[in-house]
Amino acid sequence: MGMSLSKQHDLHERRFGRNVGVGVVLVGLIAIVFGLTVVKVTNGDFETPATTTVSE
Secondary structure (H helix, E strand, O other), X not given: OHHHHHHHHHHHHHHHHHHHHHHHHHHXXXXXXXXXXXXXXXXXXXXXXXXXXXXO
């Protein structure tokens, strides 16, 4: 039983490291999208597609 616990612990450590990496990437992508949205709205460039097509 002690052997299976130590092997599982090693597996969990590797899985946790990979999950942390995936989480960091996801948070980074969300932050980029949120940042671009904030910049777009604060610059006043934000228009709905319907407004854009009507004004053309």
